[in-house]
Amino acid sequence: MISKEAIIRRLRERIPDAEVTLVDRTGTMDHYQVQIVSSIFQGQNRLDRQRLVYQALDEPMKDGRIHALEIKTYTPEEASMRHDQGESV
Amino acid sequence: MSDTLQKEVQKEVAEHKILIYGKGTKTMPMCGFTRETVDFFARYGYPFEVLDVLRNMEKRDYLSKLTNWPTLPKVFIGGEFYGDTDILDGMAKNGEMEPLLAKVFAPASS
Numbered sequence: 001m002i003s004k005e006a007i008i009r010r011l012r013e014r015i016p017d018a019e020v021t022l023v024d025r026t027g028t029m030d031h032y033q034v035q036i037v038s039s040i041f042q043g044q045n046r047l048d049r050q051r052l053v054y055q056a057l058d059e060p061m062k063d064g065r066i067h068a069l070e071i072k073t074y075t076p077e078e079a080s081m082r083h084d085q086g087e088s089v
Numbered sequence: 090m091s092d093t094l095q096k097e098v099q100k101e102v103a104e105h106k107i108l109i110y111g112k113g114t115k116t117m118p119m120c121g122f123t124r125e126t127v128d129f130f131a132r133y134g135y136p137f138e139v140l141d142v143l144r145n146m147e148k149r150d151y152l153s154k155l156t157n158w159p160t161l162p163k164v165f166i167g168g169e170f171y172g173d174t175d176i177l178d179g180m181a182k183n184g185e186m187e188p189l190l191a192k193v194f195a196p197a198s199s
Contacts (some may be wrong), residue, residue, distance in 0.1 A: 018141070051157055
């Protein structure tokens with residue numbers, strides 16, 4: 001179990017400009033869905049983007065504070081395109 | 090030891106065009122994400138295999154190092170690593186999945 005604030009703090013250490021949206025999927029503070037918008041993802045393929053997020057959260061994932069994590073990553077351009085298409089980001 | 094694992098994984102990845110290293114089996118997934126991945130590939134109708142590594146910590150460690158990816162399931166398509174459904178869903182949405190699978194399963198031209 002880990003607070004949203006603690007997750008966001010760790011993400012920002014690695015990805016300073018990260019805009020983070022976190023959803024606690026189960027209400028138990030250990031199954032999260034995270035959406036991150038950052039320019040750091042520019043030119044990175046999907047695998048490398050996820051790897052970066054996993055690295056930022058390596059400790060709470062290894063010690064079990066985060067049990068499950070779904071990750072969605074967008075560059076600011078991709079995020080605004082999704083807005084234009086009426087999808088939530 | 091990891092030499093044996095390396096050979097084992099190479100053989101498995103070569104044998105199955107869609108391979109999921111996960112928790113549990115195809116009919117009895119032991120983890121929601123493994124189940125999600127099974128459901129994902131069931132939609133496409135191509136044969137796929139699930140190999141249970143839940144209790145094989147040594148193999149899990151090896152696979153994590155190999156792919157630089159910490160979590161299960163781990164999906165290989167046509168011998169390449171593709172992460173998990175976070176990646177696959179995005180590819181499906183962009184229309185990349187169907188052509189990839191069609192290509193991987195196309196009969197080898199002689």
